[in-house]
Amino acid sequence: MMKDAVLEMRGIHKRFPGVYALNNVSFAVRKGSVHGVIGENGAGKSTLMRVLSGAFLANEGEVAIDGNVVAAPTPERMLELGIAVIYQELAQAPHLTVAENIFLGRLPKTRLGMIDWRRAEAAARDVLDRLGFRVDPAARIDTISVAQRQMVEIAKATARDARIVVLDEPSAVLGDAELEHLFKTIRQLSSEHGVSFIYITHRLKELYEICDEVTVLRDGQVVASMPLGQTTTPDLIRHMVGRELRDVFPARPQPGDQIRLDVRNLSRAGVLKDISFNVRRGEIVGICGLAGAGRTEVLRAIAGADPIDGGEIRIDGQLVAIDGPRRALAHGVGLLPEDRKTEGLFLEQSVAFNVTVSELAPLTRGGLINGRREHEAVSRFIQQMRIKTPNPSTKVRTLSGGNQQKCGIARQLHAGTEILLVDEPTRGVDVAAKREIYDLLAELTSKRGASVVMVSSELPEILGLCNRIIVMREGAISAVFEGEGATEETIMAHAVWQ
Template identity: 75%
Template sequence: MTKALFSLQRENDFSKQTAAPALVLEMRRIHKRFPGVNALKDVSFTVSHGGVHGVIGENGAGKSTLMRVLSGAYIADEGEVVVDGKVVPSPTPDAMLRLGIAVIYQELAQAPHLTVAENIFLGRLTKTKLGTVDWPGVREGAREVLGRLGFDVSPEARIDQISVAQRQMVEIAKAIARDARIIVLDEPSAVLGDSELAHLFNIIRRLSREHGVSFIYITHRLKELFEICDDVTVMRDGEVVASTPIDSTNTGELIRHMVGRELKDVFPKRVEPRSEIRLRVSNLTRDGILDNISFDVRRGEILGVCGLAGSGRTEVLRAIAGADRIDAGSVEVDGKAVSIDTPQKGLAVGIGLLPEDRKTEGLFLDQSVGFNITVSKLGLVSWRGLIRPSSENSVVSRFIRQMRIKTPAAGTKVRTLSGGNQQKCGIARQLHAGNEILLVDEPTRGVDVAAKREIYDLLVELTATRGSSVVMVSSELPEILGLCHRILVMRQGCVAAILEGPGATEEQIMSHAVWH
């Protein structure tokens, strides 16, 4: 008996390095590689029984990948997942669900036309003897779970008729109905209002304290961590850079951990912008998305726009370019008020948008390089609506040469080019159209280092020699700091700060961008 106990204890000692009592989950030395990216590097992560563990990090830090490994959606290349001290032999989605791990994603995976009760029991509706669904039983079960959790939602309400906060509650009820013991919340604050969030926090506290449910709470907002979490883990570039009880850290330290990297890319020298104001945006508002945005951009200036995902940075560019409607506000170009409600009108005053997702919004992937370059202003290569092949060919080959677009021919489909060369085609289209106000959204995303450098050079050259104005959204802070004359930081659809580029630091930007 003693011996058995002893061996059990030994085994326990072996399975956990930390002394914390009752670890319900341990992820040990997880590695996950994708082609070209090392998404998770030697990540270890623990959750204690009834604890709330916050995870924070910039976009692309590896938070979501880690949670996908936890839910079984991804299989780790190395490392193991340990639940209740036992290694999970095959971590499939099904197995993780049965072990009581539930992930509640930001985009809720619910059936909008079904009722709350049906969603709670989705996929495992109880049956009657005849094989039909036992509807009274299902409703009763749903009512029981909702009541136990103190959720004020009718089991008969349809999902598309209840609020987002209530939908979050339904997801939590669904997890609890499945006896989940570890619930992952993926940025709930991105979709919830303040009072709804407060309510969610009450629920989290009660479930963790009274029912021993553990939570993993992913967020961008530091303030929430201090409000709800027991522990916090900071991720950066696929690695855990810090993991600590929340009481022994502070906001400044967390921000330093989140950004802490050196400026290693080389940027072309900044040239002073001219004094004339090219673009002035006043009180731009789009209900619920953009709130009273005002700024101006001078000739020859590169204005960086940064902020966390969902802060409205992309939406600002789209609103100015006429891609999305606006509810209030005005735009002036060279001192003249312009009304831009379609991209066509934006183009007419020289405003061009390089969209965030070049594959779905930017390029015609199955058309040729030439097609993609001239499509915005076919008038420049035509005569009375007829395209003149000779003038089109010479324009296209000039861009291919000048911008060093690596393509076998002008007639090659853009789909077959590398990311960097695709992006150059998109920029070439803007230049062909003669746009002098360029709104570029993540211009270097998915682009290799050499092409990145070429894009930087190009943007600087355009502003310095032609006096073009560039507004650049980027989630890569080093490139914002390296290129921009001024930096507009967004938070929650508002302008949080406008900083001078030279001298600004990542810490400074992040402290404006995060919620605290």
């Protein structure tokens, strides 16, 4: 047993029908430390945190705070004991202000029982200032950025005097600069105020930047738990996947000479300024930049998801007028959207439904969809792309992030997309699935001659995969590099204002 443990989870078992989500999980967090928790999707991280927050009741095992076993771990009780969980998908009231969210349920009142707005905002500003967050307490939640919302959640936890704060993949929604700021806050709160953090992430690099200890989960079990100084990245990856992962990136594709997609002076008022670039056959072009630089908007404009104010798009030399996603698909241009859950997939529908929905004509005879033909087509994709699903009629909601993403890519392939626009294809996806997605993109370009435009916030994957790299800043292209030889530093230098 750890001496200065503020939190101990001992022998936690959690079973769901058909799934052993947590199997004898034990780990401890020291006071004032930052404890990383890593593992592939489905390894049990979220379940463990839900047990900690009181959202799930464990079948066996106990949670001890300051050495005292919590008798009835309800969400209310855990909150009282100072545990705050900040989920990736934030639970906020979008129409309320920042101050209201911070003090939700405990807003200061005037003597007449009315809410004392002035005091609430002042108190909120106080909390935010102390953390160094530049967020207007009077702003409505739906008017601020995702990064700022994350800050509001942290402020809320601090205002509640939380002693153990769980951060669920904050880097999935934060840009680099914002993440740096978050780290500063974490360091400050842990060293000066003795707050402990549990930091869930998919990005190993962050572990070394911010964490003191790390616990690795695999298939619902703890496979390693140790101070970070005693381990290396290859070790951690081996623990996570149970096998070695070398050469994370496949060989860069060899593009042909033929220009497939030619974008000229693409503009959209206030969003995109004079975007011009081209993509050759068999080429992967990366677009990077800070959050809000217009990366997603470029892809959406080309895919017809958003209207444009000006500019030309040529495909194989032909000028095309793309007035919507349907027209784009007809020209072989497909978008894998940034948020697969809200824009990409039909979560309540089956794998087969999701894969074939864009192109049902080849499966249709006499007006009716041929079930056998569809089953065969989808099974082929499941096999080729190694989509882990019991069968084609499984609901997509039950798949892991990586497999959901593969379903999205399969839809594009089934629809015959030749110019694939992928937006953050590996967000919220585990290490092994990431690698499979890289392989897929490389294979698409080298074997099928497809052209890929990839937006990503993870510079290593842009650097490792792309033939050319476009850097964006404030809605415009600020630099273009050859993939070979570019570095994170040179890219960042063009992504930020100097």
